[in-house]
Amino acid sequence: MRNCILALFITLPLSAQTPKPQQPKLIVAIVIDQFRYDYLTRFHSEYTGGFKQFFDHGAVFTNAHFEHVPTVTAVGHSTFFSGATPAMSGIIGNEWWDRASRKRVTSVSDEDTKLLGAPGEGSSPNRLLQSTLGDELKMSGKGGKVVGISIKDRAAILPSGHMADGAYWFDGKTGNFVSSTFYFAALPEWVAQFNASRPADKYVSKSWMGKAMASTADAKFYAALDATPFGNELILQFAEKAIVAEKLGAGSKVDLLTVSFSSNDYVGHALGPDSDEAHDMAVRVDKVVGELIRAAEAQAGAGRVLVVLTADHGVAPVPEVNQKRKMPGGRFDEKNELDTVEAALTARFGAPPGGKWIQYSGEGSLFFAPHPTVDAAQLEAVAADAIRALPHVFRVFTRVQLLNGAISQDPVGVRMRNGFNQARSGNVIVMLDPYWMVSRSGTTHGTPFDYDTHVPVLFLGPRVRAGRYNANVMVNDIAPTLATMLDVETPSGSIGRVLDEMLLK
Numbered sequence: 001m002r003n004c005i006l007a008l009f010i011t012l013p014l015s016a017q018t019p020k021p022q023q024p025k026l027i028v029a030i031v032i033d034q035f036r037y038d039y040l041t042r043f044h045s046e047y048t049g050g051f052k053q054f055f056d057h058g059a060v061f062t063n064a065h066f067e068h069v070p071t072v073t074a075v076g077h078s079t080f081f082s083g084a085t086p087a088m089s090g091i092i093g094n095e096w097w098d099r100a101s102r103k104r105v106t107s108v109s110d111e112d113t114k115l116l117g118a119p120g121e122g123s124s125p126n127r128l129l130q131s132t133l134g135d136e137l138k139m140s141g142k143g144g145k146v147v148g149i150s151i152k153d154r155a156a157i158l159p160s161g162h163m164a165d166g167a168y169w170f171d172g173k174t175g176n177f178v179s180s181t182f183y184f185a186a187l188p189e190w191v192a193q194f195n196a197s198r199p200a201d202k203y204v205s206k207s208w209m210g211k212a213m214a215s216t217a218d219a220k221f222y223a224a225l226d227a228t229p230f231g232n233e234l235i236l237q238f239a240e241k242a243i244v245a246e247k248l249g250a251g252s253k254v255d256l257l258t259v260s261f262s263s264n265d266y267v268g269h270a271l272g273p274d275s276d277e278a279h280d281m282a283v284r285v286d287k288v289v290g291e292l293i294r295a296a297e298a299q300a301g302a303g304r305v306l307v308v309l310t311a312d313h314g315v316a317p318v319p320e321v322n323q324k325r326k327m328p329g330g331r332f333d334e335k336n337e338l339d340t341v342e343a344a345l346t347a348r349f350g351a352p353p354g355g356k357w358i359q360y361s362g363e364g365s366l367f368f369a370p371h372p373t374v375d376a377a378q379l380e381a382v383a384a385d386a387i388r389a390l391p392h393v394f395r396v397f398t399r400v401q402l403l404n405g406a407i408s409q410d411p412v413g414v415r416m417r418n419g420f421n422q423a424r425s426g427n428v429i430v431m432l433d434p435y436w437m438v439s440r441s442g443t444t445h446g447t448p449f450d451y452d453t454h455v456p457v458l459f460l461g462p463r464v465r466a467g468r469y470n471a472n473v474m475v476n477d478i479a480p481t482l483a484t485m486l487d488v489e490t491p492s493g494s495i496g497r498v499l500d501e502m503l504l505k
Helices: 002-011 038-042 050-057 073-082 133-140 153-160 189-196 199-203 219-225 229-245 263-271 276-300 319-324 334-349 376-388 399-403 411-419 475-486
Strands: 026-032 059-065 095-098 103-106 109-116 121-123 143-150 166-170 177-180 254-261 305-311 358-362 365-368 393-398 428-432 454-460 467-474
Touching: 026 073, 026 153, 026 276, 038 276, 050 059, 050 276, 050 305, 050 454, 059 475, 073 133, 073 153, 073 254, 073 475, 095 358, 095 365, 121 153, 121 177, 133 143, 133 254, 133 475, 143 153, 143 229, 153 166, 153 254, 166 229, 177 189, 189 229, 199 219, 199 229, 219 229, 229 254, 229 263, 229 276, 254 276, 263 276, 276 305, 305 475, 334 358, 334 376, 365 376, 376 393, 376 399, 376 428, 393 399, 393 411, 411 428, 454 475, 467 475
Parallel strands: 026 254, 026 305, 059 467, 143 166, 143 254
Antiparallel strands: 059 454, 095 103, 109 121, 109 177, 166 177, 305 454, 358 365, 365 428, 393 428
16 A cells, blocks of 8 residues: 555656746836946845845846847847847837938837827837737737836837837926827826826935936926936836736736836946946846835735846946056047048049938948949948048948858857848948947947947746856847747747746746
């Protein structure tokens, strides 16, 4: 009899011995704008909020990178929940030259929509060519509500996807949280009530790092909030309101909330990653993340919230700081570059139609005006040679070169290939030497180098095996991993893999 009982126990399936973790009711997806991975290690001892929860109970990937260029806000946010690179997603930058309409467009600009909550043109995810996790959740029938929130429109819209129930961002002219007619005809009542309470006005005359905010709540005051921790606090307050008002995590389906904290980016651009202000912002956003997790669990219940956190890009040190360290770096004269290209093309092909060869330049890309008799490949080759002759140019790529795959297969070449979309990308794409930039003050990001690509990837919640994972992974791995955890289709353009090593079976 004893042997029979033992045999019965041995043949029981594992699922009968160890209960499976519950499926989450709410996914909280967090992006911290311009948050280098090393902020987690440099200030580790000071974290007592959300980051500590990840360290103690979550999965921490120490070597996660973006595998594209440019490493900028729109591209990072579109990658987060699509798993796609710009080659697949069509989001090639924050803005670019649209050849069809012959004008500059942003990653989310949409002249067919109107802003809600303030005057102006609205925004939408229509330029995003691929699906997101939220879209796949919705299409599977398992998804409930999907909501995106940020200071920036692109940071609210791109992670939440095409089928989101709403995306909301902060309007720096009115102090309101706004949205677009893409989502609905009028702002939900709870948003109107939140705006009526004038939450931004409560920061009038508040001080941070020895500097006081303006004493009057006007457009200048609202715009200045972005570059203070008060901007992140406003995002938290709005997110907490959204959780309750939209009943996120309270229904029978899986809800999704994407939140991007943008203020770290504004501070980092102005003052750099080595500043006291960037340090303080990191410590403060840790507390904000902790509060957001607590609010989500209060609504959905302990053990029913799955949290994922990353950043959209890193940042370079301020060149003058690097020079004092005897490190490379400096400021590149972009006007001289453009003048050099115009002169080289005019010398070779004559005066351009319309007065200029370059229709648009930005984020390292040059877009040329079409010429009735000169082949684009010839224009690109002459321009590229002229740029290569300038000091502190690391590499130059042409559209024809990228279309033909004629690039090196080292990490820089791979990231350039991943960042190239044949319908939207420029004619010539320029990479400067490491630590060099076109910004005239402060610092920036956008390169294929590790200080811009290395970001946190952190998971916390049900089915997550806690631990430190040191293997190289991609930010693109987040979307397929979550899709697998939720048993829904992987987003359509994802190039990532499932992070199976951190999944509890």
